[in-house]
Amino acid sequence: MVEVDKTLMGKEYLEMAFERCIKCSTCKYGYKTFEPSCPSGEKFLFESFWASGKIRTIRGVLNGDLEWSDDLKDAIFACPTCGACMDACQAPHADYIVDMIEALRELAVKHIGPAQNQEKLIERAIKKFNPYDEPNSDNEELKKKYNLPDKAEWVYFIGCTSNYRQQSLRDATLNFLKRANINFTLIDEHCCTSPMIRTGQISISKEFMNYNIEKIKETGAVKVITSCAGCYRTFKNDFKKFGVDYDFKLYHTCELLKELIEKGRLKFKSNYNKTVTYHDPCHLGRHSGIYEIPRDVYKQIPGIDFVEMRRNRNHAWCCGAGGGVKIGYPDWSIEISQERLEEAKETGASIVSSTCPFCRTNLSDANEKFKMGFEILDLIEIIDQLEWTLKF
């Protein structure tokens, strides 16, 4: 067996590529649904673009059968790491396929760099602490606007996409937390580094993670809530991998909503008379195992006509934004969302809702570009439009 560079974060996953996978192709389609599930394979078709092909690429570059060159980039980076392959695969390595792809990317970055434009993610984050090249917001203005304290029980970790691109989602979350009388505050955030981890550019991740943890500690918070599925997945799964511990309880907004509804504290006072379909964000669904919680919330909204898309929950078709695809392959990224919206059309819904600002961005871009005529809203934005009361 080949020796794998011990300094690589993903060493164990690269080794796993030699121990598992016979390339049976089960990863290519939803298990037992027999529906296409891999955006990368469906688009580029050659075996190298499917999960099993990527595992072979790992073997090839490590045992010297494949030489590093730019020719390898698309096969390695043109994949939103949505994890549909993990769900389809039934072999013992199934849960680690995305880890294997990310480890391959980590290795690739060392040899050939990331895909085109993906390097900007880390360059910008180093300069401005966010991947959008926006001046860093220390969130002090928001704290003033919402009259937030320095010390609190909760921290709302906004995340870069909500803070710099999907501010309506951010504001809806802030409004909700305020109206719900949650004792919360904000921190001067650094990017959670999800976009860098997904693209194999991990040099700053640990430092940024530690920084965020320190900032959270300074507030005395024991609970952290985020409205971003990407941040949630990173805090929940990746911090541990980087050896960064925390002792606060992590929430996604949908989890808090569900908790409040279940305890009978949140009571809706107005109706939402629209047909809504839910798009499962990969980072919340397949990567974190949360499928029913948001659905339970939608279904409690009075007047709502909640409908499912053909591919839902663990079989959901990705929005195409993740894994560095949005910046590395922007046209294809929107094509993936277009396919999702075509599926949403079949349901008769007028609202496509999700629980992730990155999904919201890409679905909105496709909605606009292809004139699909939907309203794209986050769950929390729908809640924000409603009248409700909270029992204390």
Add this chain to the structure above:
Amino acid sequence: MTITKEINIFEKVNKEEVYKKLVEIFGKENVSSKSVDLYPYSYDMTECAPNMPDFIVIPENKEQLVELVKYCNENIIPIVPYISGNNVGGLTIPERGGIIVDFGKKMNKILYINENMMYALLEPGVTFGQLKKHLDENYPHLRYNYPFAPPYAGVVGNAILSGMNNLSCKIGSMGDSINGLEVITVDGDITRIGSCFYGKDEADPDSWWSRYPMPDLMGLFVNWQGMTGLITKCAVQLWPKKSIRKFEALVIFNLEDVGEICREIGRTEVIDDIALGSIEIVKMCCGIPEPKRFPEEPRMMSISTITAHTENQYKAKKEIYLNIIEKIKQEGIRVYSIDFDEFVKLFNLRLRSLVDLPAMVLSLFEYSGLTWFGSYAPSHKIEELSKKVDKLFKKYNIPLYLYMKSMKYSHYSIFRPIIRFDKFKDEERIHKLLEEITDTCLELGCIPYKTPAWMTEKMRNQINPGWLNLFEKIKKCMDPNGIFNPGRWNT
């Protein structure tokens, strides 16, 4: 292992020109010569020696393939057909390089289902999962016969290589249920075989209903591993789906009793399929990756499928089945009937994958390699085969993975020792074991199918010269320049 001949396939035309031509035929996005794209096609799950192709092409229609075949024949460039690469025999490893034709990505349409005469007309890339979904959604009264293989193995590939299926006790191999083929021969001609052979234009979709009674040209393509032409359409028989489908399990304590049990149950004519597996397989499916054998435990388990239109029909069939088990017991053979559904609930629901085909059978996909000696076997030799193969597994300290079937009501059997292994640590040792198994089984008259070239080399030493001469003459006639999947059967 097979030693591949080093040949320069670009003597007549250089590689850049070939690439240009391929792009002209298939379009740039459907052609690749990048090493990263070629690499996954260079080896498979078995221990067969790898070799890189020079190009991958993804065809959309037969017209492109006619052009490709003519060009390759003129310039003597190998063509290797590929669907999903799931075969356990190195069959799509391009032994002489050349062009892999990946049918699985675009030529994967279910063209027509004839409900009346019960057949499906398919392009080569259709998978079992895809066909099942299509039938369940649109023709719920019809079914296909599925193999003990992952859902994304190709239907046509399995049929033209005479694979097994879960109706095998009734209908035999998949090859027996092909109604017709459309093939491109080496000169670029398109030929239709079977009842679809009438007419100068495209065949009427309703005309693919029988293989016979004209001279059976299908034999020029079935089991030839892509050595005589490219298949572009295939009609396969479908079957009525009965409302009742139940499973009967038996545990068998002595390996030497397996043959008789298999034959006797098969001969009852009341079961669709009987599959027998070593008890180690059952343990693996329960989640024990490397099971140990304990004294006094059973050696094999059989699962028989009984289907019926009515409860009365089911009861009658089951009575016949139970009577034969009783007769076997009276002969002193130690077997116990167990309720398969209860057994699954008790041990592991994933055991259902053994019967709910197409499915991914966990035990097969544990490691990075999988290989086998998959063979048609003379039924009267099953006892001897089982004992000898068991000894070999023991010698190599590998849990026995033995799978058998009774075919066409026990006219013959399937005998399949299977080996799961770590491809990057254990390949050489496993190959030695497989060679020993091959020698033993060939000596007892087994005929392997989906056979790797190193195995056909061994077979050639035992096949009569007359057969080999005719085989070579046909191959020469069908493919004078040796462009179709060269190296298979040591051609």
